[in-house]
Amino acid sequence: MLANKIKLYRESAGLTRSQLAKAIEVDRTLVWRYEHNKCQPRDEIKIRIAKVLKKTVGEIFFSQPVALQTTNITPERRSR
Numbered sequence: 001m002l003a004n005k006i007k008l009y010r011e012s013a014g015l016t017r018s019q020l021a022k023a024i025e026v027d028r029t030l031v032w033r034y035e036h037n038k039c040q041p042r043d044e045i046k047i048r049i050a051k052v053l054k055k056t057v058g059e060i061f062f063s064q065p066v067a068l069q070t071t072n073i074t075p076e077r078r079s080r
Helices: 006-012 017-024 028-035 043-053 057-061
Strands: none
Touching: 006 017, 006 028, 006 043, 006 057, 017 028, 017 043, 043 057
16 A cells, blocks of 8 residues: 555645544544555545645645656767
8 A cells, every 4th residue: 555645735724524524524534544654535525625724636646756867967078
């Protein structure tokens, strides 16, 4: 199961589990289960959570991509 950041963003928004549960129309215990990766919310619920927390679904439920590292590769010098 993928880790998520529901608890982090919920607390940053100043919401309790009960408040988030009411806003997304699920039971408070289900929010706890989502936060502790005991189960994954359906896509519809993920969208509701993202709207309430003012984040994208990707920010909450998916790892952020690692920045691509570039290397300085110089072309070989041609001999004359």
